[in-house]
Amino acid sequence: MKKCIVSTKFLLLSFQLFTSAAFLLYIMDSVSYTNMINNGYINKNAVEFIINTEESSLDIDLEEPYLLMQYKLDNPKLKYIYINKSVKLPPINYNKPPLSTDYIITGTVFPEGTLSKNMKSLVIGQFATPGSYLNREAWYISKTQQINLANGTKFILNVESGNPYKLMQKMFPNTSYQLLENEDRGTAILKSNVLLNGFLLISVLFVIIAQAVTVYYSIQSKKSIVQILYLAGGKWHIIFRKVFIAEFIALFVIMISESLVLLAVNHFYSIWGSHWYYVSIFYMFITIIGYFLACLLMTKSLIKKGVRSF
Amino acid sequence: MNTTRLLLKNKKSLMLIIGLLSFLFSVVLFVLLMNLNISKIEIRSASKLHNYNIYKLTDNLIGEREIEFFNDVKNYDILNDFNNDVFKNNKVVFYNAVLQPIGLKQYPSDKKFSAYYERGSTNDIYEYEGDLYQNTKSIQVTKSVFDYNVVELIEGQPFDDSAYVYVTGRKEIPVILGSDYRPYYKLYDQLEIHYYLEKFVGRVVGFAKENSFIFTNNEPQQVLNRYILLPSMSLSEQPSELLQKTEVNEVFFRALLLSKMGGILMTNLNALEVRKEIGEIEKVTNFTDYQIIGANSLAVDLLYKMIETNQTLIVTISGVVFIFILCAFYLFVKSFIKRQFDTYLVFIMCGVTNHKIKKTIQLEFSILNGISIGLALLCTVLFMQDTTILSILIIAGFIVWLVFNIVVYLLVNNLLATTNIIEKLKGD
Numbered sequence: 001m002k003k004c005i006v007s008t009k010f011l012l013l014s015f016q017l018f019t020s021a022a023f024l025l026y027i028m029d030s031v032s033y034t035n036m037i038n039n040g041y042i043n044k045n046a047v048e049f050i051i052n053t054e055e056s057s058l059d060i061d062l063e064e065p066y067l068l069m070q071y072k073l074d075n076p077k078l079k080y081i082y083i084n085k086s087v088k089l090p091p092i093n094y095n096k097p098p099l100s101t102d103y104i105i106t107g108t109v110f111p112e113g114t115l116s117k118n119m120k121s122l123v124i125g126q127f128a129t130p131g132s133y134l135n136r137e138a139w140y141i142s143k144t145q146q147i148n149l150a151n152g153t154k155f156i157l158n159v160e161s162g163n164p165y166k167l168m169q170k171m172f173p174n175t176s177y178q179l180l181e182n183e184d185r186g187t188a189i190l191k192s193n194v195l196l197n198g199f200l201l202i203s204v205l206f207v208i209i210a211q212a213v214t215v216y217y218s219i220q221s222k223k224s225i226v227q228i229l230y231l232a233g234g235k236w237h238i239i240f241r242k243v244f245i246a247e248f249i250a251l252f253v254i255m256i257s258e259s260l261v262l263l264a265v266n267h268f269y270s271i272w273g274s275h276w277y278y279v280s281i282f283y284m285f286i287t288i289i290g291y292f293l294a295c296l297l298m299t300k301s302l303i304k305k306g307v308r309s310f
Numbered sequence: 311m312n313t314t315r316l317l318l319k320n321k322k323s324l325m326l327i328i329g330l331l332s333f334l335f336s337v338v339l340f341v342l343l344m345n346l347n348i349s350k351i352e353i354r355s356a357s358k359l360h361n362y363n364i365y366k367l368t369d370n371l372i373g374e375r376e377i378e379f380f381n382d383v384k385n386y387d388i389l390n391d392f393n394n395d396v397f398k399n400n401k402v403v404f405y406n407a408v409l410q411p412i413g414l415k416q417y418p419s420d421k422k423f424s425a426y427y428e429r430g431s432t433n434d435i436y437e438y439e440g441d442l443y444q445n446t447k448s449i450q451v452t453k454s455v456f457d458y459n460v461v462e463l464i465e466g467q468p469f470d471d472s473a474y475v476y477v478t479g480r481k482e483i484p485v486i487l488g489s490d491y492r493p494y495y496k497l498y499d500q501l502e503i504h505y506y507l508e509k510f511v512g513r514v515v516g517f518a519k520e521n522s523f524i525f526t527n528n529e530p531q532q533v534l535n536r537y538i539l540l541p542s543m544s545l546s547e548q549p550s551e552l553l554q555k556t557e558v559n560e561v562f563f564r565a566l567l568l569s570k571m572g573g574i575l576m577t578n579l580n581a582l583e584v585r586k587e588i589g590e591i592e593k594v595t596n597f598t599d600y601q602i603i604g605a606n607s608l609a610v611d612l613l614y615k616m617i618e619t620n621q622t623l624i625v626t627i628s629g630v631v632f633i634f635i636l637c638a639f640y641l642f643v644k645s646f647i648k649r650q651f652d653t654y655l656v657f658i659m660c661g662v663t664n665h666k667i668k669k670t671i672q673l674e675f676s677i678l679n680g681i682s683i684g685l686a687l688l689c690t691v692l693f694m695q696d697t698t699i700l701s702i703l704i705i706a707g708f709i710v711w712l713v714f715n716i717v718v719y720l721l722v723n724n725l726l727a728t729t730n731i732i733e734k735l736k737g738d
Contacts, residue, residue, distance in 0.1 A: 020634065020638070023634075024631065027627055027631070031623065031627070034619075034623060038616055038619070038620075050430040052430075073429050073430065109612075130615050130619065131612065131615035131616040131617075131618065131619035131620075132612075132616070133612070135612060136612070153430075154430070178430055178432070180422075180427070180428060180430075181422050183533050183535060183536075184521070184533075185523075185531050185533065186531070186616060187616055187617075187619065187620040187623075189521035189523060189531065189533065190349075190352055190616075190617065190620050191348050191352070191460075191521075192345050192348040192349035192352055192620060192621070192624055193620055193623075193624070194521075195341065195344065195345040195348060196345060196623070196624050196627065196628065198341060199338065199341045199342060199345060199628060199631070200627070200631065202334060202337055202338050202341060203338060203631050203634075203635055205334060206331070206334045206335070206338065206635055206638070207638075209327075209330060209331060209334065210331070210638060210642060213327050213331075213642070216323075216327075217649070
């Protein structure tokens with residue numbers, strides 16, 4: 001008798017379904033990121049607010065990743081940007097390498113003539129974002145973490161994950177502000193784009209059901225061997241170990257290797273945040289745990305039935 | 311019949327799973343087709359704008375010049391004639407979407423409807439003849455705005471032709487509200503509005519769908535959720551006569567004529583030709599205080615590029631995902647049939663013919679898939695509330711059903727032909 005039973009078909013199918021789920025989740029986040037770019041790099045969860053204070057400047061002292069936009073109410077096209085180093089910037093064609101001091105990126109149709117002479121000398125590149133509101137804007141990327149309120153009192157805060165309101169409160173703890181309810185623009189409000197997300201969600205559901213069916217049939221195919229081993233006098237935990245343990249180990253190996261591959265993808269083809277990556281890992285983990293519990297229940301219930309029949 | 315019943319027995323879970331996967335597969339296909347159609351409509355609408363040369367028509371009546379011009383009542387008629395002739399000219403499309411706050415008496419508590427909310431203004435309330443009004447976001451639109459944008463209504467009707475004409479004594483104006491107004495008002499509600507210093511009743515004739523947007527000269531997408539849409543009205547009679555007949559404030563007519571004028575000319579003519587065309591109207595009407603500003607098509611270019619990028623995204627992603635789902639579905643059906651094959655072999659042993667088994671499997675899959683496709687079609691159409699491409703969806707559903715039957719037929723034939731039944735029954 002073999003020491004362990006492993007269904008290569010099941011493992012292969014699981015690997016394919018894990019990959020498919022991760023692929024779909026990545027695509028969903030990519031669509032959101034494309035929408036964010038086209039909306040002038042404003043995330044759907046971004047917070048918009050106006051600061052009311054007598055102070056002339058404010059300091060930011062945060063470890064969390066964020067991208068803060070500051071602009072004047074009467075000139076929303078020139079934005080001052082404060083970022084945490086780890087935050088991804090929109091696609092940019094650099095004419096010169098990015099400076100360690102402040103620099104400016106302009107949109108392809110932004111009228112550079114409206115910039116002062118000093119500001120013009122800081123322009124080092126253009127946004128590579130066709131079909132985005134960024135094309136009409138200029139970003140003054142500030143390397144200091146001190147906000148000069150003479151540059152505007154309106155702000156938009158983008159965060160990669162977590163609650164942006166909490167981060168805003170942490171950022172400006174003793175400052176009075178007025179929250180504004182923001183509206184999406186760009187591709188995010190196109191009906192076809194909204195439906196594309198629905199389409200992707202149904203596809204994810206398809207993968208989840210396919211995964212459930214795979215798990216169900218894998219367990220069904222092992223029922224007979226569990227019964228035979230029990231009739232041969234095996235104890236339930238030995239039977240469980242013999243029949244399933246190797247498959248669990250293989251599934252964990254698949255999960256870990258897939259996690260590493262996805263990590264590499266997340267690094268080289270990064271989008272805003274890593275939400276898709278964590279959900280993919282969670283999905284694989286839940287599937288394996290679900291499979292483990294289902295196998296355990298099946299073994300126990302079969303043995304229970306076996307005891308009754310004898 | 312008895313054999314068929316026996317063959318179909320004890321496979322409830324299998325049938326349920328295949329039915330469910332077939333249902334989801336069909337939903338994916340129908341949603342994909344609907345989405346491609348929506349995307350086609352969006353790009354067609356943007357193309358209409360993109361293919362035109364765009365010019366802005368503005369007046370020179372600023373400050374003293376405006377006061378001087380409107381001192382003579384005849385000039386009201388001159389401006390009105392000019393507006394009407396431009397509007398009627400068949401070589402240019404006159405497109406006007408004017409963002410102009412109006413006073414609203416029964417204003418909602420939510421401040422986002424206030425005209426200057428985005429600028430941080432917290433007090434847009436003012437008093438007029440003892441009543442309190444809030445300066446509220448509003449856009450006046452010409453009929454062409456609905457022709458060149460995809461503005462769908464959740465309920466109600468678009469403005470009819472009479473809505474765009476001001477007649478003597480008119481006190482009611484139809485209004486279309488943005489989707490964010492839905493919790494506050496119902497269809498046919500009457501709003502008291504203060505419009506160019508005149509009081510009107512705004513009758514709610516419709517609600518725009520969430521995130522509906524229109525193109526304006528400055529904004530590629532002016533989202534309508536928080537806006538009140540009013541028809542941009544022309545006058546049924548010459549303003550000089552209306553001023554004599556009615557007690558309406560002259561500021562109302564002046565504002566109406568000026569706002570009506572500052573629109574966009576969309577045309578296939580080049581800059582010289584369009585100037586010549588409007589010059590002819592100038593000669594006829596004697597109105598000279600206008601300017602045609604060269605094509606500023608940046609906003610429309612951005613809108614077109616955005617929609618084009620979105621369509622590419624949709625076609626690419628949908629295509630890749632659909633091919634993947636198709637392959638996965640095929641593999642699952644194949645493995646289900648293979649899985650059930652051992653059961654069929656037992657029936658063969660009991661004397662059931664190959665032909666009977668083939669027929670039963672085909673019948674089973676055909677009925678199951680037919681029901682799933684039908685249900686998927688029903689659910690998709692009901693959920694989307696869109697029947698514009700119903701015939702295409704029915705044809706697509708039928709093709710899927712047909713292809714599915716052919717695939718099952720080929721799979722079963724192939725399996726029966728390649729399986730050595732005697733060896734299989736022996737357990738080798």
